[in-house]
Every structure is written in structure tokens, then in C-alpha cells.
Amino acid sequence: MGIRSPVVVTLGHVDHGKTTLLDSIRGTAVAAKEAGRITQMIGASYIRKEDIERMAESLKGRLSFELKIPGLLFIDTPGHEAFTNLRDRGGSIADIAILVVDITQGFQPQTLESIRILKHYRTPFVIAANKIDLINGWKDYPTASFLDSYSKQPQYIKERIDNAIYELMGRISEHGFDSERFDRISNFGKQIAIVPVSAKTREGLGELLMLIAGLSQKFLGKELEVDEKGRGRGSILEVKEERGLGTTIDVILYDGVLRKNDEIIFLTQDGVKKTKVRALLQPNIGEREKYSYADEVVAAAGVKIVAPDLDGALPGSPLNCVRDFEKDKAEIENQFKNIVFEKQDEVGIVLRADSLGSVEALVRLFEEAGIKIKSAGAGRITKKEILVAEMVRERDRYCGVVLGFNVGVTEDGRIEAESKKVPVILSNVIYRLLENYKEWVKDEKERERIEATKRLTWPGKIKLLAGCCFRASKPAIFGVEVLGGKIRNGWKLMNTKGIVVGEIREMQKEKEKVEEAEKGTQLAISCDGIYYGKDVCEGEILYTYISKSEISRFETQPGLLNEEEKNIFDEIKRLVVVSPFG
Numbered sequence: 001m002g003i004r005s006p007v008v009v010t011l012g013h014v015d016h017g018k019t020t021l022l023d024s025i026r027g028t029a030v031a032a033k034e035a036g037r038i039t040q041m042i043g044a045s046y047i048r049k050e051d052i053e054r055m056a057e058s059l060k061g062r063l064s065f066e067l068k069i070p071g072l073l074f075i076d077t078p079g080h081e082a083f084t085n086l087r088d089r090g091g092s093i094a095d096i097a098i099l100v101v102d103i104t105q106g107f108q109p110q111t112l113e114s115i116r117i118l119k120h121y122r123t124p125f126v127i128a129a130n131k132i133d134l135i136n137g138w139k140d141y142p143t144a145s146f147l148d149s150y151s152k153q154p155q156y157i158k159e160r161i162d163n164a165i166y167e168l169m170g171r172i173s174e175h176g177f178d179s180e181r182f183d184r185i186s187n188f189g190k191q192i193a194i195v196p197v198s199a200k201t202r203e204g205l206g207e208l209l210m211l212i213a214g215l216s217q218k219f220l221g222k223e224l225e226v227d228e229k230g231r232g233r234g235s236i237l238e239v240k241e242e243r244g245l246g247t248t249i250d251v252i253l254y255d256g257v258l259r260k261n262d263e264i265i266f267l268t269q270d271g272v273k274k275t276k277v278r279a280l281l282q283p284n285i286g287e288r289e290k291y292s293y294a295d296e297v298v299a300a301a302g303v304k305i306v307a308p309d310l311d312g313a314l315p316g317s318p319l320n321c322v323r324d325f326e327k328d329k330a331e332i333e334n335q336f337k338n339i340v341f342e343k344q345d346e347v348g349i350v351l352r353a354d355s356l357g358s359v360e361a362l363v364r365l366f367e368e369a370g371i372k373i374k375s376a377g378a379g380r381i382t383k384k385e386i387l388v389a390e391m392v393r394e395r396d397r398y399c400g401v402v403l404g405f406n407v408g409v410t411e412d413g414r415i416e417a418e419s420k421k422v423p424v425i426l427s428n429v430i431y432r433l434l435e436n437y438k439e440w441v442k443d444e445k446e447r448e449r450i451e452a453t454k455r456l457t458w459p460g461k462i463k464l465l466a467g468c469c470f471r472a473s474k475p476a477i478f479g480v481e482v483l484g485g486k487i488r489n490g491w492k493l494m495n496t497k498g499i500v501v502g503e504i505r506e507m508q509k510e511k512e513k514v515e516e517a518e519k520g521t522q523l524a525i526s527c528d529g530i531y532y533g534k535d536v537c538e539g540e541i542l543y544t545y546i547s548k549s550e551i552s553r554f555e556t557q558p559g560l561l562n563e564e565e566k567n568i569f570d571e572i573k574r575l576v577v578v579s580p581f582g
Helices: 018-031 049-055 080-085 109-121 146-151 155-173 205-224 325-336 356-368 383-393 411-420 430-455 548-556 563-576
Strands: 007-012 038-041 044-048 071-075 096-102 125-130 178-181 191-196 233-242 246-255 257-259 263-268 271-276 279-283 291-294 296-298 301-306 318-321 349-353 373-378 402-405 424-427 460-471 476-488 492-494 500-509 512-514 516-518 522-528 541-544
Touching (some): 018 096, 018 205, 044 049, 071 205, 096 205, 109 430, 146 205, 155 191, 191 205, 271 325, 318 325, 349 356, 356 373, 356 402, 383 402, 383 411, 402 430, 424 430, 460 563, 476 541, 476 563, 492 563, 541 563
Parallel strands (some): 007 071, 096 125, 349 402, 402 424
Antiparallel strands (some): 233 246, 233 318, 263 271, 279 301, 460 541, 500 512, 500 522
């Protein structure tokens, strides 16, 4: 048994510096090398123990532990899409995460989304409070240590940094986490460490790397132990077409060893498949040939696999060396039965995403929002998904929609969607897909509402104002207040006995003619068929008259009315049953 390098991912809001931080970590190691201090892998960068110790040299005496791990394996693709693809048996193979937060902007929507994902996977993390160089008045120094730079700042700058950190501490506490600046923490097992850094000047990188390494070593323990000769286990990060090689898969190997000619098993769009490894490739940085070939790869590492029948392989799928194909197949299928599915009798939306990790995150997000899902899966949107949504629409039009995250639509899918008028909503931000769907439903209901108001008599309730009869008949003209709902020219009015008393001919508000009036409006109306003082009297309540056929149409479209309108509708419905005009 040996100790592998912890797998590290970076998460955070867009433009908060995730990619710059990774580039800076890699650049710091590269800048110090005589030759090859940093190992570039497929999908990952490996920072050696020696480089971590060198960057944290100024911390000697402040952080009292000896590094035993061989290094840190940083996943090159930042963001929660990559994180959720690094999965196995419902958990993440990422050992620790860096939550990057712009110290000048604080928590943003994707910061909160990242925290939810980290909590779900129970992944330990530290907060990199990035862009300290943008704190007004901060003077940067040529050091990888935040504490060195901080000690040289004027007192008012120190206070600005501390106030910004207190703000972050307050926000993270709203999510159930206790936190503190890394050098003030009393218990790393109970508090989240906040490390102020600048990805631009590299200040704070020494503390950040040493802290990640130390926390991984202290708290992960046996999880970092690997059998270097055992069964290879990994996760597919990306599926790529490579010129001269065909379809290849980029894999993060987190346990055991993977060898050329090993038989591997993984999930595809068409179910679980197996194939034989034809070649294992690593980047050939700076050389004429793009890749170098390896006979074997030992965890933790990133590797590109060349093999037959990789078409349809799904990012986020586990990739394991085959022991017993049927048993291994059943294990993978059981693992994903709640992520990739189509429920026969369910009325719900259709979800598609670019990877299994993204599908899982979406399923959880929509289910937490109380939105039912008919079908979920990975891959592009095809004619099949459109047809499923069309069938759903017949039962619930607001669920007859296809939602896609980071995926395109095939030509046959596009033609079918246009032909059948099935909505397809796409987004490249997970939480925005939910927002866009909710917005679509809201817009559809409002559009239907507007169309319905043109066709249907709306629930309306008015009160005749005292002392406001301007003409008794032919037509009667009098003042009213709209108590709820709306009234419109041409609509009939009935009294509280369900008897139609007349029809609105015209309305005026402040001597201006209006077509329609809503709640709270006081105005004069003229009505045919009414004799004021005989058919109606001041203070009397009147309703818009809704025919029985219109009542039936409202009942088949319950989303048209708001709560107040529903109450007036119920009052009108009770009266109409005794009306001779129904």
C-alpha cells in the first residue's frame, strides 16, 4: 500500500479567478524548475511535495507538520461541472476543494451553488479569498506568503482585509459553516479556513498549498491509501476526438494501476460497455509529438485512453478495470438508476446535460424546486426527447418542454421541435436553467392570461358609490369602485341574486374613456338595461356575469386566475347556478 496525492478541484463564481489561480499555481512551480518540477498530465497538473514546501518556506514555525503526501493533483478544468464528473458510488473522488471568492465582491450565485454541491458531496474545502491586490491601497511584495505581505501593510489596509474576511465569515455562516482566517483557526476539524490570496501577484499561494496538503494529510488518512498494484479505478472527465486516434477519453485515475491491454468497463448513452485499452497517453510538453505512450499509470493521475468502441462514453462515468463483467455492470447500473432514467407514468420535464455529473446536479436542483422529471440523461437533444416532451404536453403543457445544459440539439431534434412546437430551453449555467424554465412557465401563463382576457369575461366585483348617480336610465350612468378583478366594456353585470341587470356600454375615468378597469379604480360607467334606483341602488354589490361555458373553461385552466380572482370567481360561480341566463 502507498499514499497517493490528493485530488484537488477549484470551484466558485464566474470571473472570481478560478482559472487564473490554477495558472498561477502551475506558473509558480514552473518558474522555480531547473527541469520538470511540475508534471503536466491529461486533465490535471501535479505539484510535487518539494515545490509545496519551497513555496511555503516562510511558514516554517507557523505551520508545524511534516508533509508525507507525494504532492497535489490539481484538476485543470475549474468549476462544478468538472467537480460533479469526478464521482464514484454517489460521492466525489475529489478529496478537497478550493472555493475561490473575489474578496472585493463576496458571495455570488455560483458561489452559493458551489457551496450546495460541496455540502451534498461532503467534500472538505478551504476558501481562497482572491484578488487581495484589488483592495484599495494594498501594496504587493515578491513573496508567496500572505502573512509576510500582510505584516508590511499599513494598519488601515489590514483593517480593510480583516473587514472583508469578516464579511465572508458572515455569509458562510448562513450555510452552517464556522470559519476563520487560516492563521487564527483553533480547530481545523470544525472551522473552514479562509486564505487571502492574489492569483495575480501569487501572494498567499504558499499558505494555500501547504494548508490543502496538510488538511488532506491530517483528515483524509486512509482515503489516500492506494494499492499501487490493485484494480484501476477512475472517472471519465472528457470524451474527445483526436486526429489519427479517433474517440479518446480523458480519465482521472484515483486508485490502483491501469495498464495497456487492460479490459475496462464504463457507462455510455446506450448502457454499460467494455473495451480493451489500446494505448495510454500523457502530454509531451514542448516536444514534436503531442503525446508520449505509457505501459501503465498509477493513481492518482490523469491519462488519455485510446481504445475501440469509445463512442457514446459519458463524462462522469466511472471507469474500472473489469473483474467480473456482469457483476461490474450491475454495480454501475445500480449507481446511476436515479440519475439516468425515464419514468413511464410520470408527467414531468425532459432533462439532458453534457455529463453524468451535470445530470445529477440538475436532477437534484429541479427535484428540490418541486419540479417533476419525466426523463433525465446525458448527451445531445434528439428527436426522441422531443417526442417524449410532446406526449407529456398532452397531459400538462407546462411540463412538455426539453431542458438542456451545455448540450446542442441534433438536426432531426431541431426539425421535430419546430414542427411540433415543443419548447427547448438551453443554458450553460446550471442554476440559470432552472431560472429560465420558471421564467418560461411564468411568461406562458401570462400570455395565456392575456389571450384569455380577450376571449373570456373575467371575474369582477364592483360597488355602486353613494351620491354618484348621474343618469337613471337609457343608459344609466353612475359611479362605481372596482373591489376586485376587472371590468370591461361589453361585459354583463349581475346582482347578488345571480340576476343579470345590464351591460356595460362605456366607462370614463377623470373624463377619459377607458376600455378596462382593475381593482381600486373609481370611475363612471354607463349601462344599458338598468334603471337606477329600481334595478340597482347605491352601495349595492354587482359582479361580472360569467356564463356556465366560460366557467368550465376557467376550471380547465386554473393557472389563469390569481388568488383574489379565484375567490371572486367562486362567488360568481355560486350565483350563476340560479341565474336564468346561464
